[in-house]
Amino acid sequence: MTASPHQPLSTRLHHNVVLNVRRLPSYGHGSRSSQWWGIMGFCAAEGIGFVLAFGAYFYLVFINGVWPLSSKPPDIYTSTFHTALMLASLWPNYLARKYSEREDLLKVRRYLVIMSVLGAALLGLRVVEIALLHTKWDHNAYGSIVWLLLGFHTLHLVTDVVNTIVLTVLMFTRHGHGRRFNNVGQNADYWTFVVAAWIPLYVIVYLFPRW
Amino acid sequence: MTQTLAPHDVALDAVPEPTRLLTGQPAGMPGVQSEADAPPDPRELRDDQVDGQELTARLARTWGTRKGIIGALSTVDHKIIGRRYIITAFIFLFLGGLSAVAMRMQLARPESGLIGPDLYNQLFTMHGTTMMFLFGVPIGEAFAVFLLPLMLGTRNIAFARLNAYSYYVYLFGGAMIWFAFMLNIGPDVGWFAYVPLSGPEFSPGKRVDFWAQMITFTEVAGIAVAVQIVVTVFKMRAPGMTLDRIPLFVWAELVNAFIIIFALPAVVTASVMLIMDRLVGTHFFNPAEGGDALLYQHLFWFFGHPEVYIIFIPATGWVSAIVVTFSRRQAFGYIPLVLSMIATGFLSFGLWVHHMFTTGLPQLGASFFTASSMLIAIPNGIQIFCWIATLWDGRPVFRTPLLFVMGFFFIFVAGGLSGIMLASVPIDAQVHDTMFVVAHFHYVLIGGNVFPLLGAVYYWFPKFTGRMMSERLGKWHFWLAFIGFNITFFPMHITGLMGMPRRVYTYLPEMGWGNLNLISTLGATMLFASFVVFLVNVVVSARRGALAGPNPWDAGTLEWATSSPPLPQNFDRIPVVTNREPLWAHRNTLPVVAGLSVENREVIISTATAGRADLKESSPEPSIWPFLAAIATTVTFIGSIFTPWAIVWGGLPTTITLLGWFWPKGVKEDEA
Ligand code: HEM
Numbered sequence: 112m113t114a115s116p117h118q119p120l121s122t123r124l125h126h127n128v129v130l131n132v133r134r135l136p137s138y139g140h141g142s143r144s145s146q147w148w149g150i151m152g153f154c155a156a157e158g159i160g161f162v163l164a165f166g167a168y169f170y171l172v173f174i175n176g177v178w179p180l181s182s183k184p185p186d187i188y189t190s191t192f193h194t195a196l197m198l199a200s201l202w203p204n205y206l207a208r209k210y211s212e213r214e215d216l217l218k219v220r221r222y223l224v225i226m227s228v229l230g231a232a233l234l235g236l237r238v239v240e241i242a243l244l245h246t247k248w249d250h251n252a253y254g255s256i257v258w259l260l261l262g263f264h265t266l267h268l269v270t271d272v273v274n275t276i277v278l279t280v281l282m283f284t285r286h287g288h289g290r291r292f293n294n295v296g297q298n299a300d301y302w303t304f305v306v307a308a309w310i311p312l313y314v315i316v317y318l319f320p321r322w
Numbered sequence: 323m324t325q326t327l328a329p330h331d332v333a334l335d336a337v338p339e340p341t342r343l344l345t346g347q348p349a350g351m352p353g354v355q356s357e358a359d360a361p362p363d364p365r366e367l368r369d370d371q372v373d374g375q376e377l378t379a380r381l382a383r384t385w386g387t388r389k390g391i392i393g394a395l396s397t398v399d400h401k402i403i404g405r406r407y408i409i410t411a412f413i414f415l416f417l418g419g420l421s422a423v424a425m426r427m428q429l430a431r432p433e434s435g436l437i438g439p440d441l442y443n444q445l446f447t448m449h450g451t452t453m454m455f456l457f458g459v460p461i462g463e464a465f466a467v468f469l470l471p472l473m474l475g476t477r478n479i480a481f482a483r484l485n486a487y488s489y490y491v492y493l494f495g496g497a498m499i500w501f502a503f504m505l506n507i508g509p510d511v512g513w514f515a516y517v518p519l520s521g522p523e524f525s526p527g528k529r530v531d532f533w534a535q536m537i538t539f540t541e542v543a544g545i546a547v548a549v550q551i552v553v554t555v556f557k558m559r560a561p562g563m564t565l566d567r568i569p570l571f572v573w574a575e576l577v578n579a580f581i582i583i584f585a586l587p588a589v590v591t592a593s594v595m596l597i598m599d600r601l602v603g604t605h606f607f608n609p610a611e612g613g614d615a616l617l618y619q620h621l622f623w624f625f626g627h628p629e630v631y632i633i634f635i636p637a638t639g640w641v642s643a644i645v646v647t648f649s650r651r652q653a654f655g656y657i658p659l660v661l662s663m664i665a666t667g668f669l670s671f672g673l674w675v676h677h678m679f680t681t682g683l684p685q686l687g688a689s690f691f692t693a694s695s696m697l698i699a700i701p702n703g704i705q706i707f708c709w710i711a712t713l714w715d716g717r718p719v720f721r722t723p724l725l726f727v728m729g730f731f732f733i734f735v736a737g738g739l740s741g742i743m744l745a746s747v748p749i750d751a752q753v754h755d756t757m758f759v760v761a762h763f764h765y766v767l768i769g770g771n772v773f774p775l776l777g778a779v780y781y782w783f784p785k786f787t788g789r790m791m792s793e794r795l796g797k798w799h800f801w802l803a804f805i806g807f808n809i810t811f812f813p814m815h816i817t818g819l820m821g822m823p824r825r826v827y828t829y830l831p832e833m834g835w836g837n838l839n840l841i842s843t844l845g846a847t848m849l850f851a852s853f854v855v856f857l858v859n860v861v862v863s864a865r866r867g868a869l870a871g872p873n874p875w876d877a878g879t880l881e882w883a884t885s886s887p888p889l890p891q892n893f894d895r896i897p898v899v900t901n902r903e904p905l906w907a908h909r910n911t912l913p914v915v916a917g918l919s920v921e922n923r924e925v926i927i928s929t930a931t932a933g934r935a936d937l938k939e940s941s942p943e944p945s946i947w948p949f950l951a952a953i954a955t956t957v958t959f960i961g962s963i964f965t966p967w968a969i970v971w972g973g974l975p976t977t978i979t980l981l982g983w984f985w986p987k988g989v990k991e992d993e994a
Contacts, residue, residue: 124872124883124905124912126895129337130561131370132926133917135938136349136358143349143936145480145557145927152549152583160587163624167591167606167617174614213354248604252612255604259595277981286986289357290940 138290140212150297154304157267161308164263168256168315179246180253184320186243193236194313197306200229208299211292216282219295223279226302230272237265257316264312267305274298337900337913343561345929345936358937362919369895370916377894380920385477385890387944396944398482399890403489404468405786410493411461415772416853417500418452421445423850426810430843432831442827443510444529448503450513451533453767454629455540456496459582461775462636463547466575469782470551472881472888473569475560475897477925480553481546482942483983488543488550490952495539498960502532509533512825514626515596517607517618522600531600531963537593539959541586548579548586555579556930560880561915562899563933569879569902570646570653573660574639577667581628581635584671589625592618602966624671631670633767637774638663638705641727644774644781645709647877648724649716652903655708662701662708669698696742706731721875722796726777729804730769737765740815755825758818764811776803776856783860784874788886789867795859802852809845813838878903883912896926899933947983954979 141147172178207222241261246254278298281291350356362368369377387397397403425445428437437445467489471479479485502508509529511520520530555568555576568576595606596618605611607618646653653659709731718724740762743749753759776799783791817838822829829835873882882905884893895914901907918924918938927937958972 124908125910126914127911128370128895128916129898129913130340130343130915130935131917132344132915132935132938133362133368133370135344135917135926135935136347136356137360137938137940138358139347139349139927139937140351143347143927145553145939148553148556148930149481149549152552153545156545156549156583156587159584160591163588163591163621167595167621170617170620171606171612171614174617175612180612212351214350214356248598248602250605250611252605252608252614255595255598255606255613258604259598259606273977277984281985291986 138293140293140296144293144297146293146297147300150301154301158304158308160263161312164256164260165311165315168260171252171256175252178253179257179320180251182246182250182253185245185257185317186240187317187321189236189240189243190313190317193233193240194309196229196233196236197309200226200233201303201306203229204299204302208296211295211299214288214292216287219292220279220282220287223275223282223295227272227276227279230268230275234268234272237261237268241265260312260316264305264309267308271298271302271305275302337898338562342932343898343934345934347936349937366922367920368916369918369920372920377920378889378891381891381894382889384919384921385892385923387890392946393944395949396486396946398478398486398942398944398948400467400471400479400482400485401888401890401892403485404464407460407464407467407489407492408786410489410496411457411464414452414456414496415461418449418457419850419853421449421452423846425449426843426846428827429829429839431840432829432833432836434828437827439827440510443825444503444506444508446825447509447512447515447533448499451499451509451536452496454513454633455537456492456499458629458633458767458771459540459544459586460492461771462575462578462632463544463551463582465636465640465778465782466551466579467547468786469881470554470572470575471558472785472884472892473572473879474554474558474563475880475893475899476554476558477892477896477923478941480550480558483945483948484546485550487948487952488546490949491955492540492543494952494956495536495543495959498539498956499532499536502529507532514622516622517596517599517615520596521607521615522603525600528963531597534593534597534600535959535963537589538597539956541590541593544582545586548582551575551579552583557927558925559928559933560897560899561926561928561933561935563928565931565933566656567899567902567933570642570656570659571639571879574635574637574642574663577663578632578635578639581632581667581670585625585628585632588621592621592625595621597963601963628670630763630766631666634770635663635666637730637771640774640778640781641709641730643877643879644723644727644777645712646903647781647875648719648721649712650719650876651712651716652878652906653708654711654715655704656902658704659708662704665701666698669701672697699738699742702738706735721780722791722793722800723777723781725797725800726773726780729800730773730777733765733769733773733804733807737762737769741766753818755823756818757814757822757824760824761811761814761818764814768807768811773803776800779860781875782881783863784870785881785886785888787864787867788870789863789865790870790874791859791863791867795855795862799852799855799859802848802855806845806848806850806852810842810849811845813841813845817842873905878906880904945983947979951976951979951983 138144203222203225207219207226210218210222244257244261246257248255248258275298278295281287282295348356349358367380372380385399387393387399387402424437425442428434428442467479467485471477499508507527507529509515509532511525511530511533515530515533518524555572559568595604598604599606599608605613607613607615609615642653642659744759744762780791780796817835820835822833822835870886872885880897883897895916896918897904898913898915900913915926915935918926923941923943924938925941926935927939928935954972954975958968958976961968961972
């Protein structure tokens with residue numbers, strides 16, 4: 112906005128310096144950083160998305176009475192293994208976060224590598240899982256909602272796994288210091304959300320139709 | 323809290339101890355040496371070392387936007403993006419208005435042959451869609467993008483690159499649907515696109531796909547901006563701005579952002595299911611395969627009712643700002659005003675079912691929802707009471723912005739009355755889908771949003787451009803708009819009660835609706851003329867209006883502490899806030915913070931409630947990647963209308979652009 116007139120500087124209010132922030136830290140961990148709040152905001156919006164999709168699932172159950180319509184329930188073994196692996200990943204995830212706050216580069220690298228490998232494995236399992244759903248999206252409304260739920264969660268999974276791998280690479284380059292530790296912590300928080308969204312999804316998609 | 327301010331003899335509000343303005347907490351955990359706590363590089367110039375003109379010029383260079391087309395597309399300056407956002411939303415308002423004028427021309431007399439049924443269907447769909455999604459939601463956010471950082475005393479919005487990206491995505495989504503309309507593939511199923519009408523069976527072709535994809539575009543942008551708003555308000559306030567010193571306008575935008583975060587995912591879910599039913603053969607809404615059409619309606623109205631408040635709540639912020647400034651006193655009932663806004667936010671979600679009265683809910687449910695529909699009148703009433711009390715007890719100055727606020731009071735209360743009628747199930751069943759409903763929601767939407775908006779433009783125009791708008795044209799504009807509006811929409815109540823349905827492209831002379839419709843159309847012409855006066859006023863004033871100076875209205879909030887239009891850095895030094903109306907409390911000398919970098923983009927991050935300075939984070943440099951990412955997103959979304967595989971092959975360029983966006987470049991982004 113430079114094309115238009117600016118009034119002479121003399122009309123500015125006089126400044127009375129009452130505070131000096133020279134020595135403030137240049138970033139902070141956890142909820143001190145602005146990015147953490149941003150991630151929470153997106154988790155809230157996406158979380159609502161999950162809740163609504165769960166709501167839609169039960170709405171369809173309620174409308175139909177019989178469930179899962181004419182299909183047979185999805186394979187439970189792969190998905191249970193997948194869920195167990197998801198839960199297990201919370202531990203290295205926690206450690207990655209913890210060491211990022213200590214700014215311990217070697218340990219952060221180690222746990223990021225573990226998380227990348229786990230993430231890739233989970234993605235692979237997810238493909239198998241989807242193949243064993245025993246229904247297709249265009250089969251009936253049950254198939255549609257199940258595919259929607261899995262698709263929506265897989266989108267989150269892919270996003271976070273890609274993000275983790277990129278961060279891992281980043282931490283092995285000259286950029287791997289300072290503010291980047293912050294990003295590691297935030298990535299870990301987002302992963303926690305991805306796992307947290309999966310648990311009810313697992314119960315609804317895999318356990319509920321067997322009750 | 324409510325004492326009258328005698329602006330010229332207020333004592334300087336005491337500046338609290340520095341310990342109450344700073345957290346003083348290191349970044350490193352106990353025993354850990356964090357890079358964040360390293361002493362600042364002594365070679366880096368800071369604003370406690372320079373002053374005056376040199377400081378101004380250096381900061382302007384650091385925070386500036388490069389010249390040329392690449393510079394313009396790379397900008398992350400919230401003022402430039404905010405200005406584009408506002409102008410774009412206004413263009414959509416005008417396009418929506420033009421489609422309304424076309425409809426009114428057609429309805430002016432019975433059996434008119436101007437516009438056929440197919441085009442009429444597209445017109446009301448484009449009108450409603452444009453007004454609700456391309457104007458109503460974005461306009462409130464657009465003002466927030468421009469004004470919030472200024473009002474909160476910071477230098478940019480949170481996640482400035484995401485801000486640029488959101489704007490482009492919104493722009494491309496809106497442009498896409500209007501291009502589709504021009505190619506005669508505009509949607510024609512009403513602004514809420516109910517299934518089964520909008521489903522694959524009854525609406526073959528691409529029309530509805532464009533509609534659904536436009537929703538995905540603009541709502542993604544809307545959610546992203548809402549998150550930016552929340553973070554800016556929570557974490558980027560000037561030191562000393564405690565929760566109870568946040569300007570009312572900012573509160574309104576904050577509540578609005580929360581409603582957006584919680585409501586918009588519902589319509590995205592609905593539109594995604596719809597497009598999947600249409601394109602890949604899912605059965606969400608297909609009763610033959612276990613689906614259900616009402617599922618769509620529930621999802622849609624989970625968003626649709628809060629949507630009305632997404633349109634209304636920013637307007638309450640405009641009204642509060644204008645009322646306070648032109649009454650020359652602090653708001654009467656600041657706390658009740660804030661609480662009512664929050665209550666409105668919550669209640670707006672309780673109401674979605676009232677749109678579905680005629681779908682035959684169980685009796686008890688219906689009475690419950692009637693009650694809660696009426697409940698929302700309470701916080702609205704409290705707000706109106708506080709504004710009137712502020713004006714009553716102040717010394718109101720009737721300039722154009724305040725005139726529009728008066729127009730708002732009148733029209734909005736009238737709309738509320740017809741709304742209370744609609745909120746009772748028996749009446750709703752009678753006038754459902756008639757012109758009565760059209761009259762009602764235009765009283766609420768135009769009264770509740772457009773009038774305050776116009777007031778807001780007159781009010782902040784000097785800040786946006788550095789020049790005043792013409793008062794004389796402003797008065798013409800107001801009276802033409804006010805009278806024209808009532809002539810257009812009041813008669814529709816009557817045509818509605820006489821039985822004229824909405825969404826019909828014509829009617830027979832025997833119905834006896836002709837005269838009233840002609841009156842409505844004449845009123846619409848007058849309303850149209852008022853907008854022409856407005857445009858002339860904007861264009862002429864932007865070039866030749868009187869110079870405004872920093873604070874032409876003698877207002878109290880921080881955006882008026884800086885030059886008009888503000889320089890790229892917003893403030894040469896970040897203010898310290900001691901009062902709800904800082905500029906009334908500190909008339910000559912502003913308490914400020916020093917110590918921020920002059921060479922790098924640094925902003926103060928403060929604590930969420932007490933507003934104590936905690937960190938000095940770096941704020942993003944300009945970058946072309948958000949623009950490229952928006953292009954990649956657009957290609958993916960539009961491609962997906964034609965083949966679902968677009969999601970797959972479009973994913974790669976999108977990922978690449980995102981990598982370019984986030985990968986750190988050079989020392990500036992790395993070290994800060
Ligand atoms: C500027 C003056 C305006 C005029 C003259 C106008 C006129 C109209 C007319 C004639 C209709 C269609 C009635 C029918 O046949 O069903 C309509 C529908 C509608 N209008 Fe407006 N309108 C105006 C502004 C607005 C604004 C500012 C908004 C929202 C912020 C709005 C939102 C709507 C909606 C949501 C519909 C329903 C569309 C549908 O049926 O799908 N209008 N308007």
